[in-house]
Amino acid sequence: MSPNIIINEEKCVGCRICQLWCSYIHKKVFIPSEAYIQVKNVYDLNPKISFLDGCTNCGQCVEYCLYGALTLKEVED
Amino acid sequence: MEWNGYTGNILNVDLTRNKISIIKENLEDIKQFIGGIGINCKLAAELIKPGIDPLSEENVIIIGTGPMVGTITPGASRVVGISKFPASGAIANSCGSMSFGFHLKQAGFDHVIISGKAEKAVYLEILDDHVELCNATDIWGKDIVETTDRLWKKHDGSCGVIAIGQAGENLVKGALTLIDKTSTFGRGGLGAIMGSKKLKAIVSKGTKGVSIADPKEFNKLYKKLIERIRNYPHRKSWIDLGMLRSLPIGMLLSMKGQKKKARQCSDRVYLKKLKKRRIACPSCPMADKDILEIKEGKYDGLIHYTSSVINPFMMMTLDSLNTYDETINAFDLINRYGLDSLTITTLFQFLNDMNDKGILSKSDMGFEWKCDYNTLIKLIEMIAFRKGFGDILAEGWKKLADMNETMATEMLVVKGLDVVFEPRLLRLGTMEFEQVVNPKGAHVASGGSPTYVSSGGSMERFKTHFRRMGIPELAFNKIFTPPRKEMGINVGRLTRYSEDWYTVLTSTGICARAQMNRFWSLESITAFYNAITGFDLIQEDLRKAAERVWNLLKIMNMKEGFSRKDDKFPKEWFKPLKFGDNELNFQDFYGSTTITTEIANQLLDDYYDERGWDKINGQPTLEKIKELKLEKYL
Ligand code: SF4
Numbered sequence A: 001m002s003p004n005i006i007i008n009e010e011k012c013v014g015c016r017i018c019q020l021w022c023s024y025i026h027k028k029v030f031i032p033s034e035a036y037i038q039v040k041n042v043y044d045l046n047p048k049i050s051f052l053d054g055c056t057n058c059g060q061c062v063e064y065c066l067y068g069a070l071t072l073k074e075v076e077d
Numbered sequence B: 001m002e003w004n005g006y007t008g009n010i011l012n013v014d015l016t017r018n019k020i021s022i023i024k025e026n027l028e029d030i031k032q033f034i035g036g037i038g039i040n041c042k043l044a045a046e047l048i049k050p051g052i053d054p055l056s057e058e059n060v061i062i063i064g065t066g067p068m069v070g071t072i073t074p075g076a077s078r079v080v081g082i083s084k085f086p087a088s089g090a091i092a093n094s095c096g097s098m099s100f101g102f103h104l105k106q107a108g109f110d111h112v113i114i115s116g117k118a119e120k121a122v123y124l125e126i127l128d129d130h131v132e133l134c135n136a137t138d139i140w141g142k143d144i145v146e147t148t149d150r151l152w153k154k155h156d157g158s159c160g161v162i163a164i165g166q167a168g169e170n171l172v173k174g175a176l177t178l179i180d181k182t183s184t185f186g187r188g189g190l191g192a193i194m195g196s197k198k199l200k201a202i203v204s205k206g207t208k209g210v211s212i213a214d215p216k217e218f219n220k221l222y223k224k225l226i227e228r229i230r231n232y233p234h235r236k237s238w239i240d241l242g243m244l245r246s247l248p249i250g251m252l253l254s255m256k257g258q259k260k261k262a263r264q265c266s267d268r269v270y271l272k273k274l275k276k277r278r279i280a281c282p283s284c285p286m287a288d289k290d291i292l293e294i295k296e297g298k299y300d301g302l303i304h305y306t307s308s309v310i311n312p313f314m315m316m317t318l319d320s321l322n323t324y325d326e327t328i329n330a331f332d333l334i335n336r337y338g339l340d341s342l343t344i345t346t347l348f349q350f351l352n353d354m355n356d357k358g359i360l361s362k363s364d365m366g367f368e369w370k371c372d373y374n375t376l377i378k379l380i381e382m383i384a385f386r387k388g389f390g391d392i393l394a395e396g397w398k399k400l401a402d403m404n405e406t407m408a409t410e411m412l413v414v415k416g417l418d419v420v421f422e423p424r425l426l427r428l429g430t431m432e433f434e435q436v437v438n439p440k441g442a443h444v445a446s447g448g449s450p451t452y453v454s455s456g457g458s459m460e461r462f463k464t465h466f467r468r469m470g471i472p473e474l475a476f477n478k479i480f481t482p483p484r485k486e487m488g489i490n491v492g493r494l495t496r497y498s499e500d501w502y503t504v505l506t507s508t509g510i511c512a513r514a515q516m517n518r519f520w521s522l523e524s525i526t527a528f529y530n531a532i533t534g535f536d537l538i539q540e541d542l543r544k545a546a547e548r549v550w551n552l553l554k555i556m557n558m559k560e561g562f563s564r565k566d567d568k569f570p571k572e573w574f575k576p577l578k579f580g581d582n583e584l585n586f587q588d589f590y591g592s593t594t595i596t597t598e599i600a601n602q603l604l605d606d607y608y609d610e611r612g613w614d615k616i617n618g619q620p621t622l623e624k625i626k627e628l629k630l631e632k633y634l
């Protein structure tokens, strides 16, 4: 559960870059099945993005999603 | 040993014996041949016996991916298939994308060998270590879309699927397959080969991961490259329009004087009426695949997946198609059956011309020919199900050529495959020229080169691209020396390097489409390759491996009887093409010279010379074969 990331599934193209990058920085292997972000039904009309327990809120998936499907929530003071 | 990038495993599936085994890869082979197309070729040379019938049990299909696939390397998701193709009788390769290669790597395999023939319809399921031939009797007879949807559903929408349609099942010689119901894979008959083996589909799904050798170096390289891509000024318009950005079909139709029709395939129609969702191959920052939806009229609600909207739009050059929705519907049918839209388009036009000239008539075809939508749909059905005259057409161009001398000379075909790019319309760049020399027959993928990237460009721009592709500086002068000075570029010589560059991309797994390959150079590919695999290769090693692979492909086809006599420019190219009110001639890349048969032959001589091949028979010389250490494949 990432409380800090806003998901916009309409913009998702199913490239899995977020999953690849998350697994790589946290597990040192390109293993999207073990990423803390999961994109299901990648090529469906309606893909589903979710965050798993263990997500550190590092924001790296947001940084590398080049399609605007993930954005960071504004931090309130 | 520990494998990085590569998994080190080849899956070996014998359909006849229902036997599945794993072959361990050999490091020396990988250094000589490199990845997807390379190891595929080596395996094909060992496993496909010369002279076999492509649709017999003896034929073998080899599907492979490269060491970068399954990682985050931008645009690395390609998969290559090699087999003996029924449309041409050549041993050839074909490429596709989407998620099959990604999942295959994640499941722990670099290549799959499929041999023999199943007794009953099956599909192959590769789920990590669980590999099984499953009963496919309930999906046999279904189209590609339904087959893929069912298999996706079985695996939670997360697996790669290569499937055939009814055309493949019915052994239509030009039948292809689709990957994830989107990417065409196997023009020239891979669908028919799978059909002959009673193999309906292949599913891959993996959860094992792909490791890399040098994460520190990889991070540095990746971050630098992805920032360049992110900041590419045209990225947004590529993502908005996809391939439509590079080939505005509407402009072609306007040139032909068909303004009303041009509006039917405009950017506006695409964006406002058709575009449903943009999808990408795994790791791709330049997403260009389309999910389309028709939102009005007779076909309201039709959802269609395609590797680009330009594929259906290209069909609008047919006089039988006038509206975008009829076009998408016809194209959808072609895809579902697993036919080749390029071949159907060329064939329809050809049959129309032959009917106009009185060379074909109702007595040959069994029905009254009309240049309209209904006839097109009827033709598609007749071919896919081999009904009536469709049974002859399903046998391919060669069968049609045998029927009549005029048809044989007027068809735009090389080695049994129809020409994709018409040089009288687009002039003679490497893509057009490569259709003549490609061992597979008329095929364009391996001819992509600076003649496209810097269309009409200056010599300096060419040089920048030559360096990017790793063309040795020593070759520049010869490439700038064409048969006639005013031609500027010698496309014969340059094609050799386009093929090598394409082979490097296809070995490592990187997409060859212009919008992706433009970010890569032989230098950056070598750096990524070393960081991923832990090898210590130099650029020349990769280029040499590419040359080795292309020569091996040629050697295999020498044994099938192919030689210079088959590298034939279609005769029609030397006559003017009527295009609307215009007459277009066969011209060089700069439009400064009309290409005569003499110039065309000189370009062929130059191509063979640049390859170090014999000009008389158009085959690798013994010297070249020894230099590349390929003697054992002779
Ligand atoms: S969320 Fe972004 S990075 Fe992840 S699959 Fe969707 S588009 Fe790609």
Ligand code: SF4
Pocket (backbone or CB within 6 Å): A002, A021, A022, A023, A026, A035, A036, A037, A051, A054, A055, A056, A057, A058, A059, A060, A061, A062
């Ligand atoms: S925020 Fe960090 S840990 Fe969480 S899914 Fe994104 S990359 Fe993974």
